[in-house]
Amino acid sequence: MSNNIQDQIDRERSEARVVCDTQGSESSECAAAWDAVEELQAEASHQKQKAKPSKTSFEQYCDANPDADECRVYDN
Template sequence: MSNIQDQIEKERTEAREVCGVKGAESAECAAAWDAVEELQAEASHQKQKAQPEKNSFQQYCDANPDADECRVYDN
C-alpha cells in the first residue's frame, strides 16, 4: 500500500510542476490532476478490499453498540 502512496505523492509533485509551468487552466494541468485522482481512487479500492465485509447485523451493532442484541458479556 505504501507503494501506491509514494506514487500518489510523485504524481502530486508532477501535477504542481505542470500547473506552475503550463497554467492552472491548461489541459496538461487537468490531466495531471486526473492522474492523481485515479491513483487515490485505486488506493481507496485496495483499502476496501483489504477489510472484510460486515454482514447487516455487524453493521447494525456498529451503529448501535448499546442495543440489547449487540451487548457482549464476560463470564
C-alpha cells in the same frame, strides 16, 4: 494502503505541480495531471475498502439489534 501507491500518488502530485507551473493552471495538461492524481487516490481508497473485513449478516443484525436474545454476550 500500501506505501507503493502512496509513493506513486506523491510523485504524480509533484509532477502535476510542475506541469501546472510550466503549462499554466488553466491548461489541459494541468487538468490531466491532476486527473491522474485523483485516479490514484480513488484506487488507493478502493484498496483500503477491500482490505477491511466485511461483517457477516449475523454481525450486522446484532449491530442493529443489540438486545436480541441471540446477540447477547455472557461473561463467565
